[in-house]
Amino acid sequence: MFFKNVLLPLGLFALFVVNNANATSEKPTLIVYSYNSFISEWGPGQAIEKGFEAQCDCQLEIVALGDGVAVLNRIRLEGNRTNADVILGLDNNLLDQAKQAGIVIPHQISKPNNLNTDWWDSNFMPYDFGYFAFIYDQQKISNPPRTMHELVDNKANWKIIYQDPRTSTPGLGLLFWIKNIYGDDAASAWQKIANNTVTVTKGWSEAYGLFLKGEADFVLSYSTSPVAHIMNNNDHRYAAAIFDEGHYRQVEVAGITKYSQQPELARSFLRYLLTPEVQRQFAEKNFMYPIINIPLPDAFQQIRPVDKALEFDAKQVEQNQKAWVREWKSTISK
Structure with missing residues (x-):
């Protein structure tokens, strides 16, 4: 409605402003804790936020907190003081920690018939998955390692960067990947890796x-990281070194916090993540495999696939993670 040359008494004007402010504030706000790259300019977060707001009659606020491990640490630290309704970006390796912390409620979402993986959980809903891998520039490396042992033994003196397993989900994935392949010899492998490590960063x-x-x-x-370069810049220089021993699988998940004041809205958001249009966002902007079967961008056909998936079950992770982190920390400190 358009008003022209109309003067309202001061009291009526104040009431008009308050009523309009209340109408605006009546929209519920859903707060999602996630990781930095999700909401970055190249990530899927902004499109997902816009799309969900268009259908939910709500406001979606995505709070970036670093990496998946940082999201878990933050929600545990805040406890019942948290404003988060949804946590997005934890993975299969953090589930037992998250469950023991008692920070989520069952999502109550039915398992899709067109699920693209064998992974499902009643508390944490998967939304994409991928495999950890080491990326290199094919213009610099003409003979990449074909096995993890070849990279670790590193006769070519390649320089390596990876992430801290205490603060990063890829870093934690590498910890499990090394342990899965080397077992009791993992400390020796970490010592060799340390000799050629440029730095260990906090996040991806x-x-x-x-x-x-x-x-x-x-x-x-990730093995799919070259897809980003192909799709964004038509750049085919980068490739993943695919190893004969296999690659550790990561399943990314979302959950509803038990402190949420908007559980039904949160549940709607999780259902939205499983729609084909959002799953395409995860393929095209998160550069991960969608959790349901949908056509993939052509760039996925231009990279080498992982032939063998490695994974510990959640109970093995929960029972051994602290000891494995201590082993890593002790070894690289020498």
């Missing part, structure tokens, strides 16, 4: 940025 973004600046020959990332 910092590590990958340093790699792109030429600070290292290999960076820990």
Whole structure:
């Protein structure tokens, strides 16, 4: 409605302003804790936020907190003081920690018939998955390692950057990957890796940025990371070193916090994450495999697939993670 040359008494004007402010504030706000790259300019977060707000008659606020491990640490620290309704970006390796902390409620979402993986959980809903891998520049490395043992033994003196397992989900994934392959000899493997490590970063973004600046020959990332370069810049230089021993699988998940004041709205958001249009966002902007079967961008056909998936079950992770982190920390400190 358009008013022209109308003067309202002061009291009526104040009431008009208050009523309009209340109408605006009546929209519920859903707060999502996630990781930095999700809400970055190249990530899927902004499109997902816009799309969900268009259908929910609500406001969606995404709070970036670093990496998946940082999200878990933050929600545990805040406890019942948290404003978060949804946590997005934890993975299968953090589930037992999150469950023991008692921070989520069952999502009550039915398992899709077109699920693209064998992974499902009643408390944490998967939304994409991928495999950890070391990325390199094919213009610099013409004979990449074909096994993890070849990279670790490193006769070529390749320089490596990876992420801290205490603060980063890829870093934690590498910890499990090394343990899965080397078992009781993991400490020896870490010692060899340390001899050629440029730096251990807090999160993925910092590590990958340093790699792109030429600070290292290999960076820990995902087997699908080259898809980002192909789709964004038509750049085919970057590739993942695919190892005969296999690659550790990561399943990214979302959950509803038990402190949420908007559980039904949160549940609607999780259902939205499983829609084909959002799953395409995860493929095209998160550069991960969607959790449901949908057509993939052509760039996925231009990279080498992982032939063998490695994974510990959640109970093995929960029982051994602290000891494995101590082993890593002790070894690289020598």
